[in-house]
Amino acid sequence: MMQFLPPWMRSGRVITGLVIVAIIAICALFAPQIAPQDPNEQDLVATLLPPVWVSGGDAAHILGTDSLGRDILSRLIYGARVAMLVAFFASLGAMLLGSVLAYIAGYFGGRIDSIISRAVDVWMSFPPVVLSLILMVGLGVGLRNVILAIIVVDWTRFCRVLRSEVMVVARRDYVAAARLVGFSHWRTITREIVPATLPLLITLVSLEMGIAVIVEAILSFVGMSVSAQTPAWGQMIADTRQFIYDNPWNLLFPILAVFFAVFGFNMLGDGLRRTLDVRVTATQRV
Amino acid sequence: MDMLIAKDLAVSAALGGRTVPVIQELNFSLPQGKILGLVGESGAGKSMIGRTIAQLLPSGFSVSGGELMFDGQDLVRMPVETRRELLGRDIAFVPQEPLSGLNPVLTIGQQIDEHLARLNVGSRRERRERALAMLNAVHLPHGAELLGKYPHQLSGGMCQRVLIAMAFASKPKLLVADEPTTALDVTIQARIVQLIAEMQQNEGTSVIFITHDLRLAAQICDQIMVLYAGRPVEYGPARDIFARPSHPYTRCLQLANPSMSGARRGLYALPERMPGLSALSGINGCLFAPRCPNVAEACTQRKPSLVETSADHVAACIRTETTAQIAAPALAEVGAPDAGTPLLKVEGLTKTFRSDTGFFRHSLFTAVQGVSFTLHQNEFIGIVGESGSGKSTVARMLCGLERPSTGSLVIDGVDVTDGSKAAQAHQRAHVQMVFQDPQSALNPRRKVASIVTQAMEAVGEGTWAERVARAETLLSEIGLPPDAATRFPTQLSGGQKQRVNIARALCVAPNILVADEIVSGLDVSVQAQLLNLLLRLRRERHFSMLLISHDLSVVRYLCDRVLVMYRGEVVESGPTAEVFAAPQHPYTRTLLAAVPPDDPSAVWTPQPTEGEKAARTAMEANA
Numbered sequence: 001m002m003q004f005l006p007p008w009m010r011s012g013r014v015i016t017g018l019v020i021v022a023i024i025a026i027c028a029l030f031a032p033q034i035a036p037q038d039p040n041e042q043d044l045v046a047t048l049l050p051p052v053w054v055s056g057g058d059a060a061h062i063l064g065t066d067s068l069g070r071d072i073l074s075r076l077i078y079g080a081r082v083a084m085l086v087a088f089f090a091s092l093g094a095m096l097l098g099s100v101l102a103y104i105a106g107y108f109g110g111r112i113d114s115i116i117s118r119a120v121d122v123w124m125s126f127p128p129v130v131l132s133l134i135l136m137v138g139l140g141v142g143l144r145n146v147i148l149a150i151i152v153v154d155w156t157r158f159c160r161v162l163r164s165e166v167m168v169v170a171r172r173d174y175v176a177a178a179r180l181v182g183f184s185h186w187r188t189i190t191r192e193i194v195p196a197t198l199p200l201l202i203t204l205v206s207l208e209m210g211i212a213v214i215v216e217a218i219l220s221f222v223g224m225s226v227s228a229q230t231p232a233w234g235q236m237i238a239d240t241r242q243f244i245y246d247n248p249w250n251l252l253f254p255i256l257a258v259f260f261a262v263f264g265f266n267m268l269g270d271g272l273r274r275t276l277d278v279r280v281t282a283t284q285r286v
Numbered sequence: 287m288d289m290l291i292a293k294d295l296a297v298s299a300a301l302g303g304r305t306v307p308v309i310q311e312l313n314f315s316l317p318q319g320k321i322l323g324l325v326g327e328s329g330a331g332k333s334m335i336g337r338t339i340a341q342l343l344p345s346g347f348s349v350s351g352g353e354l355m356f357d358g359q360d361l362v363r364m365p366v367e368t369r370r371e372l373l374g375r376d377i378a379f380v381p382q383e384p385l386s387g388l389n390p391v392l393t394i395g396q397q398i399d400e401h402l403a404r405l406n407v408g409s410r411r412e413r414r415e416r417a418l419a420m421l422n423a424v425h426l427p428h429g430a431e432l433l434g435k436y437p438h439q440l441s442g443g444m445c446q447r448v449l450i451a452m453a454f455a456s457k458p459k460l461l462v463a464d465e466p467t468t469a470l471d472v473t474i475q476a477r478i479v480q481l482i483a484e485m486q487q488n489e490g491t492s493v494i495f496i497t498h499d500l501r502l503a504a505q506i507c508d509q510i511m512v513l514y515a516g517r518p519v520e521y522g523p524a525r526d527i528f529a530r531p532s533h534p535y536t537r538c539l540q541l542a543n544p545s546m547s548g549a550r551r552g553l554y555a556l557p558e559r560m561p562g563l564s565a566l567s568g569i570n571g572c573l574f575a576p577r578c579p580n581v582a583e584a585c586t587q588r589k590p591s592l593v594e595t596s597a598d599h600v601a602a603c604i605r606t607e608t609t610a611q612i613a614a615p616a617l618a619e620v621g622a623p624d625a626g627t628p629l630l631k632v633e634g635l636t637k638t639f640r641s642d643t644g645f646f647r648h649s650l651f652t653a654v655q656g657v658s659f660t661l662h663q664n665e666f667i668g669i670v671g672e673s674g675s676g677k678s679t680v681a682r683m684l685c686g687l688e689r690p691s692t693g694s695l696v697i698d699g700v701d702v703t704d705g706s707k708a709a710q711a712h713q714r715a716h717v718q719m720v721f722q723d724p725q726s727a728l729n730p731r732r733k734v735a736s737i738v739t740q741a742m743e744a745v746g747e748g749t750w751a752e753r754v755a756r757a758e759t760l761l762s763e764i765g766l767p768p769d770a771a772t773r774f775p776t777q778l779s780g781g782q783k784q785r786v787n788i789a790r791a792l793c794v795a796p797n798i799l800v801a802d803e804i805v806s807g808l809d810v811s812v813q814a815q816l817l818n819l820l821l822r823l824r825r826e827r828h829f830s831m832l833l834i835s836h837d838l839s840v841v842r843y844l845c846d847r848v849l850v851m852y853r854g855e856v857v858e859s860g861p862t863a864e865v866f867a868a869p870q871h872p873y874t875r876t877l878l879a880a881v882p883p884d885d886p887s888a889v890w891t892p893q894p895t896e897g898e899k900a901a902r903t904a905m906e907a908n909a
Contacts, residue, residue, distance in 0.1 A: 172726045172727075173721040173722070173723060173726045173727035174726065174727050174728055174729040174737075176687055176719075176721070177719070177721060177727055177740070177790065178729075178740060178744075179687070180685055180686070180687070180714060180718060180719055181714065181718075181740045181741035181744050181790070181793070181794065182711070182714050182741060182744035182745065183740070183743075183744050184744075187743075187744070191743075192729060195731050196729075196731065
């Protein structure tokens with residue numbers, strides 16, 4: 001992997017994405033230290049305050065307060081925890097499930113491949129949002145169940161893309177050569193095929209993180225995600241949606257938070273794809 | 287009258303801030319209706335000349351001096367519009383890759399029609415009639431049917447014929463054919479070359495024929511120019527050059543090619559490689575001096591100019607009188623195959639592939655049908671045949687990459703047909719394969735030491751230091767420096783990669799090597815190096831080999847026996863010398879007739895169409 005380090009670190013997209021993701025990650029990790037207020041502390045005297053730079057703003061609440069007088073900035077910072085946890089574990093889980101099946105299907109081919117591929121086809125014919133909502137109803141609310149629902153819905157994305165890549169790599173002569181000198185299937189996959197598909201896998205994971213943030217926001221918007229005590233961006237949007245005419249700012253900030261998180265992950269993924277994918281870089285060099 | 291004249295033409299390239307000469311001092315004059323062959327190995331600049339004529343130089347490359355006069359006009363300095371009018375009309379091209387020369391989403395008819403419309407051929411109906419006549423002229427039957435087909439529905443040879451028909455549609459004054467047959471089968475190769483020669487004679491076209499095959503050039507060209515590192519080293523009448531090469535490089539090229547007739551001789555393998563563009567400026571005297579067998583003190587002092595050695599025949603060498611002394615080395619003594627029990631016994635080997643054509647439907651395709659042969663210790667067997675004849679499938683079955691449908695495979699007394707774990711282990715220990723494409727056969731993420739000792743990794747044997755040590759031993763055996771062990775495959779040349787490929791197969795010390803087209807796509811001098819390496823290894827290691835090749839001269843040079851495959855079946859087999867001297871099966875005769883003879887004055891009579899028909903009839907009669 002060492003030879004990949006210089007080119008991808010030089011990409012502007014990757015750096016932009018990394019900076020955004022790092023800021024959100026720091027907010028999530030050190031939320032108690034960074035947040036100016038307790039995110040759940042209500043101040044019923046000062047409800048629906050606008051941000052500090054608008055007339056009527058209060059210096060104690062930089063981004064204003066919501067209908068219960070809770071500090072928006074603090075809630076945004078705490079909300080990053082849910083977003084990052086879901087982004088990290090859901091994409092990792094979806095990757096593990098999807099890629100293991102993709103390696104099996106792409107490498108062995110034949111009957112096992114058609115079984116896995118048909119399963120993916122059937123799975124993908126369910127509308128993803130509806131499927132995750134049904135799952136949440138069945139599983140009940142909670143962070144762990146949100147992650148589980150995203151994994152169960154999104155593993156197909158990894159499986160389908162990766163499978164075709166594995167099939168291409170598995171047909172290369174060096175894979176046949178590895179089998180000829182006595183490599184077991186397990187060793188052939190881990191030593192010859194996985195390294196060749198790693199760039200694609202990394203790219204897919206970073207894109208999936210952005211998708212996971214959106215799905216979590218949707219689920220918490222409809223109240224199907226974490227409990228009401230835990231601040232989440234989607235929940236904040238839902239909470240303030242009735243007061244859109246009284247205080248549009250409250251709605252704007254959580255939307256921007258979701259937007260930047262997804263933008264960061266997508267920039268990172270797109271930058272990685274451009275620099276790690278041999279096919280793209282090869283055509284650019286010509 | 288001269289159709290194309292190059293006067294001191296020079297092309298240079300901007301490489302990392304420096305300007306390096308790519309082509310220098312190029313002078314030739316091609317008379318009307320004659321064929322000029324540009325011959326040289328890859329990197330000699332022969333394709334660059336074709337691109338200069340088309341003004342399709344890669345970015346960074348430009349003509350830095352001299353002129354290129356086509357029919358009285360300078361191609362280099364003429365306005366773009368004038369040149370656009372000339373190209374495709376007065377100057378036509380036949381590309382190397384027929385499939386990429388045609389648009390895959392348009393039918394053959396649409397493409398010919400478009401081309402004829404550009405040439406202002408009257409109405410749609412006239413164009414269609416003309417198209418049919420054109421296809422007829424290049425011996426493509428069923429023209430009307432063909433016009434409605436897409437390029438991928440035709441074979442490579444048919445596509446190349448279509449392209450030739452289109453090239454000649456405008457009755458061009460000049461045709462540039464850049465390795466038009468490299469991507470095609472031998473039998474088709476001969477037909478395409480004959481076709482170009484035939485069309486050229488009918489139309490009186492001048493042709494620039496770019497090729498790496500000196501024997502082929504001598505056969506069909508009137509003049510030959512041999513290029514080395516972007517400079518012409520020898521130029522003159524084709525037969526004269528072939529009969530009396532004056533430049534040592536031409537002589538070495540000739541001797542690097544295995545002969546097709548007479549006694550077998552050794553191959554002259556030029557050491558090293560042609561210097562790359564960036565290395566050129568570092569050489570003071572003659573550019574060929576570092577590899578020249580006749581090098582003298584004076585050669586490294588100054589660059590030689592072209593001197594006349596006989597009528598119209600010039601060579602850039604100051605010691606032309608010594609060229610004739612370069613002789614092929616003696617044929618390496620490898621000993622006869624061992625008698626006794628054969629190492630490998632193949633009986634009735636058949637492979638049927640199943641392909642799903644629909645949801646519940648499938649079709650069966652028999653790639654290999656009833657192949658039987660035996661291979662003894664220290665014996666080299668060649669399998670020849672065109673693509674699709676099933677020779678690669680046989681190779682894959684011998685290695686265990688494919689399981690035979692029926693038949694039996696006995697290696698060193700053990701039946702491995704069933705493909706059980708024990709059988710596979712036995713097969714691996716005895717049979718190893720050298721793959722065709724070194725690019726795809728070497729994992730770009732592994733270092734050379736890791737690749738050649740992969741067999742040790744498979745059994746979890748040895749530390750990294752031990753593996754590097756083992757790799758260095760293997761590398762020295764195959765003629766690579768020990769420091770290659772720590773490099774990545776991308777840092778090696780094509781020939782070096784193929785050596786690494788061989789070293790990996792040798793790591794487990796197998797008694798049988800299966801080599802699938804291992805020298806196709808390599809330059810003649812690199813090919814000679816590898817063929818000599820295989821003979822040396824045979825002498826040292828006493829192993830057997832199954833060589834799959836479409837190049838009959840390579841098989842003649844290396845192999846004791848030969849199997850000729852046609853449509854999945856062995857149609858003829860026997861000692862190489864016997865089969866080549868007196869072929870029995872019509873298909874073998876077709877194959878042999880397709881190779882240009884060693885002697886350029888001999889009449890080359892590939893009768894492919896008839897030959898193939900005869901072979902087909904005989905096959906049907908046998909079945």
